[in-house]
Amino acid sequence: MGKRGPKGKFTHVSCPNKECKKYGVSGGDNIVSNGTVMSRGEPIQRFFCKECRRYFNEYTDTAYEGLRTDIGKIDSSLKCINDGMGVRATSRSMGCSVNSIQRWRRKASSQSEKVSESFEKDMDPESVQFDEMKGVVKKTSG
Amino acid sequence: MDASARGAPAGKVFVNKILAKLKDKSSPIYMTDGYTVYNRAFASHFGEWRSGHITPKGRVSKHPKFFWSDGFNYGQVVKTRDGDKLESVDYVVVSGDIPKELFNTSGVERMNLTIRERMARLKRKCTTFSKDVADLQQSCDLFRSIYNFCRPHMSLGNAQRPVTPAMYMGLTDHVWGIRELMTYPYRQKVRPL
Numbered sequence: 001m002g003k004r005g006p007k008g009k010f011t012h013v014s015c016p017n018k019e020c021k022k023y024g025v026s027g028g029d030n031i032v033s034n035g036t037v038m039s040r041g042e043p044i045q046r047f048f049c050k051e052c053r054r055y056f057n058e059y060t061d062t063a064y065e066g067l068r069t070d071i072g073k074i075d076s077s078l079k080c081i082n083d084g085m086g087v088r089a090t091s092r093s094m095g096c097s098v099n100s101i102q103r104w105r106r107k108a109s110s111q112s113e114k115v116s117e118s119f120e121k122d123m124d125p126e127s128v129q130f131d132e133m134k135g136v137v138k139k140t141s142g
Numbered sequence: 143m144d145a146s147a148r149g150a151p152a153g154k155v156f157v158n159k160i161l162a163k164l165k166d167k168s169s170p171i172y173m174t175d176g177y178t179v180y181n182r183a184f185a186s187h188f189g190e191w192r193s194g195h196i197t198p199k200g201r202v203s204k205h206p207k208f209f210w211s212d213g214f215n216y217g218q219v220v221k222t223r224d225g226d227k228l229e230s231v232d233y234v235v236v237s238g239d240i241p242k243e244l245f246n247t248s249g250v251e252r253m254n255l256t257i258r259e260r261m262a263r264l265k266r267k268c269t270t271f272s273k274d275v276a277d278l279q280q281s282c283d284l285f286r287s288i289y290n291f292c293r294p295h296m297s298l299g300n301a302q303r304p305v306t307p308a309m310y311m312g313l314t315d316h317v318w319g320i321r322e323l324m325t326y327p328y329r330q331k332v333r334p335l
Binding site: 013014016023024025026058059061062063064071074075078079081082083084085086087088089102105106108109110111112113114115116117118119120121122123124125126127128129130131132133135136137138139140 | 145148156160162163164165168170171172173174175177244247249250251253257258261262263270271272273274275281283284285286287290291308311313314319324325326328329331332
């Protein structure tokens with residue numbers, strides 16, 4: 001036990017390493033805290049998995065992993081995209097490049113699809129309606 | 143939402159994707175327009191060809207006939223148009239017993255309008271179209287998740303008590319923010335707690 005007392009238990013955190021035996025299992029005793037790192041001017045909690053001996057932080061395996069931009073800016077961009085603005089209009093509004101917006105959108109899409117898949121199962125709706133709609137997908141020259 | 147070309151294989155993939163999310167014993171009322179692709183896709187799940195059945199005249203038939211499964215309720219709202227003008231609306235019961243007041247595709251047609259308004263890639267007659275199907279699919283996935291988890295639906299709740307589609311289906315108990323969606327540890331739902 002250190003000078004500041006016993007380490008806090010992080011029972012809501014699970015190991016993000018897919019090869020770990022305790023991947024996705026929360027409430028175990030395999031996760032311990034491992035200090036903080038500064039990112040975007042804020043401290044981020046780091047963790048250590050005693051099972052697979054890997055380090056990770058609270059943004060590992062999320063849409064914000066590996067990004068350095070302010071999270072508020074990324075969230076605002078996603079809101080713009082989801083409110084009818086195109087990627088170029090969003091990049092002009094946010095003051096960043098189109099490639100950045102596309103990268104954030106891809107990461108957000110991947111994460112949100114995984115979250116949706118984890119929730120949307122064993123559903124029992126009253127009615128299901130199917131329909132199709134037409135859209136344009138084409139390459140532009142140049 | 144599935145971004146792919148129109149046709150029977152795409153329809154089958156789409157129907158399979160939806161059916162995989164339902165409970166085994168779930169028997170909702172399926173409602174489509176008159177597009178026959180859905181009919182064929184449903185037939186591979188809810189029905190079989192039988193021979194030796196009794197015809198209406200009381201004879202044993204030699205030819206196999208397709209029968210829908212019991213408890214499968216499927217209706218079609220078939221609209222006939224003359225140019226832009228709607229001529230007639232027919233309610234076709236393909237299988238099961240569906241009351242006439244439950245025949246409608248207005249929910250999904252209104253959803254189409256929301257998608258057209260909220261997704262730049264699917265707006266009509268403008269230059270914000272997609273250049274790649276994969277990108278369109280990703281944008282559809284993002285739109286669907288934010289719509290289901292983060293956006294309160296006016297007809298499900300009210301200003302004092304906002305309700306999202308996910309809350310209505312009992313999947314969550316509160317309105318999510320974008321940050322919660324982007325940082326949610328989905329792996330903990332995949333593995334049993």
